[in-house]
Amino acid sequence: xxxxxxxxxxxxxxxxxxxxxxxxxxxxxxxxxxxxxxxxxxxxxxxxxxxxxxxxxxxxxxxxxxxxxxxxxxxxxxxxxxxxxxxxxxxxxxxxxxxxxxxxxxxxxxxxxxxxxxxxxxxxxxxxxxxxxxxxxxxxxxxxxxxxxxxxxxxxxxxxxxxxxxxxxxxxxxxxxxxxxxxxxxxxxxxxxxxxxxxxxxxxxxxxxxxxxxxxxxxxxxxxxxxxxxxxxxxxxxxxxxxxxxxxxxxxxxxxxxxxxxxxxxxxxxxxxxxxxxxxxxxxxxxxxxxxxxxxxxxxxxxxxxxxxxxxxxxxxxxxxxxxxxxxxxxxxxxxxxxxxxxxxxxxxxxxxxxxxxxxxxxxxxxxxxxxxxxxxxxxx
Numbered sequence: 001x002x003x004x005x006x007x008x009x010x011x012x013x014x015x016x017x018x019x020x021x022x023x024x025x026x027x028x029x030x031x032x033x034x035x036x037x038x039x040x041x042x043x044x045x046x047x048x049x050x051x052x053x054x055x056x057x058x059x060x061x062x063x064x065x066x067x068x069x070x071x072x073x074x075x076x077x078x079x080x081x082x083x084x085x086x087x088x089x090x091x092x093x094x095x096x097x098x099x100x101x102x103x104x105x106x107x108x109x110x111x112x113x114x115x116x117x118x119x120x121x122x123x124x125x126x127x128x129x130x131x132x133x134x135x136x137x138x139x140x141x142x143x144x145x146x147x148x149x150x151x152x153x154x155x156x157x158x159x160x161x162x163x164x165x166x167x168x169x170x171x172x173x174x175x176x177x178x179x180x181x182x183x184x185x186x187x188x189x190x191x192x193x194x195x196x197x198x199x200x201x202x203x204x205x206x207x208x209x210x211x212x213x214x215x216x217x218x219x220x221x222x223x224x225x226x227x228x229x230x231x232x233x234x235x236x237x238x239x240x241x242x243x244x245x246x247x248x249x250x251x252x253x254x255x256x257x258x259x260x261x262x263x264x265x266x267x268x269x270x271x272x273x274x275x276x277x278x279x280x281x282x283x284x285x286x287x288x289x290x291x292x293x294x295x296x297x298x299x300x301x302x303x304x305x306x307x308x309x310x311x312x313x314x315x316x317x318x319x320x321x322x323x324x325x326x327x328x329x330x331x332x333x334x335x336x337x338x339x340x341x342x343x344x345x346x347x348x349x350x351x352x353x354x355x356x357x358x359x360x361x362x363x364x365x366x367x368x369x370x371x372x373x374x375x376x377x378x379x380x381x
Contacts, residue, residue, distance in 0.1 A: 013092065020090040030087045034099060035107055036060065038080045043069075049076065053084065053099065061098040062086070068102050073115035073216070081107040112212055116219055119246055123221075128228045134252045135233040137265065141201035143170040144265050145232075147190045150175040154208040154237070154258040161262035169266055172200060178207035183217035188226035195231050203230060204261045205247065206237030218245040227251050237261035342366040354379055 024030060036053030043049050047066025052059050062084065076082065086101040106114045123129060144162065148155050150173055162169055176190040177183040187205065194200055205227065207215070217223060218238045227234050228250040236251035237258040248254040255261035343351040344364045351363060361376045 016090055016092040016095055019097075020092060024087070024089055031085075032088060032099065033083060033085050034060070035081065035083045038076055038078055038082060041076055041078050049101075051076065051101070053082075061096055062101050063098060064101040064104065072104060073112050074106060075115075075118055076104065083107050112216065112219075116246065119219065119221055119224070120249070123224060123228075123246065123250065128224070129249045133228075137233050137235060137253050138201045140267050141169060141265055143172065143200045143202075145172045145174055145194045145197075145200035145203045147174045147176050147187065147194065147203060147205040148207055148258070149178045152178065152208055154206060157257075157259045158204060158237075158262040161259055162266040165263070165266040178217060179210070179214050180217070184220035184222045187217060187223045191226040191230055191234075198232075200232055202265050203232050203234045204237055204255075204258070204265065205234055205251070206255075206258050206261065207239070208258065209239040209243060215239050215243060215245055218247040220246075223247055224250045235261045235264060337368060 034053060036055055038051055039054055039059075040052040041049070042051075047069055049064040049069045051062045051064065053062050054060070064086075083105050084099065084101045085103040086099045088097060089100055090097045127133065146155060146158055148158075155173060159171060159173075162171060172194075174190045174194055177186040191203070191205070194203055206218075209215075215238055218236075224246045227236070227247055233252045235253045235255050236245070236248045237255040237260065238245045238247060239257075241256035253264065255264055342365070344366065345351055346362050351357070357363075357376050357379050359376055359379065363374045363376065365372050365374055
């Protein structure tokens, strides 16, 4: 029981609220940079991150709410040293003061650089950088899709170079964000749209130069996986020659600049036309020479065939003449010419002997120049 004359005691809630107001009113406690090692890391399904920051002799409970945690470029892990920026306050329910983290960076290395290294290691372990999975860039594309900002200098450079080298190539500009929080999803969406359309031979994806923050959309996992999943060969053209992004690693070909990408895909139309004309001329000459040679061979063959046919005809004519002479010798018509005649009875049978002929029997006598009917009036044999 309270002693007589003692003031009314505070409740626990009142004390906690008082301490919380004191902490939040303290300028030093409201903007703190604290370096420590992560332990008891817990990434909640809500998106909040719960961390204990510690050093050799102390520990500090910390929380990073989903709104701030969503902007991290790296994945915190236990044992990692970080520099956290935030404010101290009291969690009234447990009476425990804690650091409410708004920003976090790895100690000794930039968060972007660490995020880059972490994603490179992850994708390399999955085999997304292997040369064996990269597709060849078509040597003579008819349609090139360019995924980039429609207002940037990069798209103008690409259009100018391709139009100058080969105006026959169809260019399709696919607008996409290339910078900012929404850029990775927009780039992935554009890659999916071009693949779904299916009419492009080659895809160029990229932008002009800038800081690592400006180019960061091309270091995000969603962009890298969309490039790796493309069925159409992808040429990465991000920034300047010294700029290297994860998109470069997963793309089928890395061009040092957008201009270089355009030069890669745009084969020289005039040069190809000259080459084709040279091939045509050589083929035409070869065909002409072949026809000439074939004609000469055909003439020789015709001459030989004519000679052989003439000789064969002469031989056959001689055989015919000889055969005609033989036929004339045995032909009855030759006998007709010497006064002989062929005799047939009334039935048309040949009569070769007088024997057997009867008086009154009618006969036909056939000569070379005509025939007569005769009747047997007498016979002797």
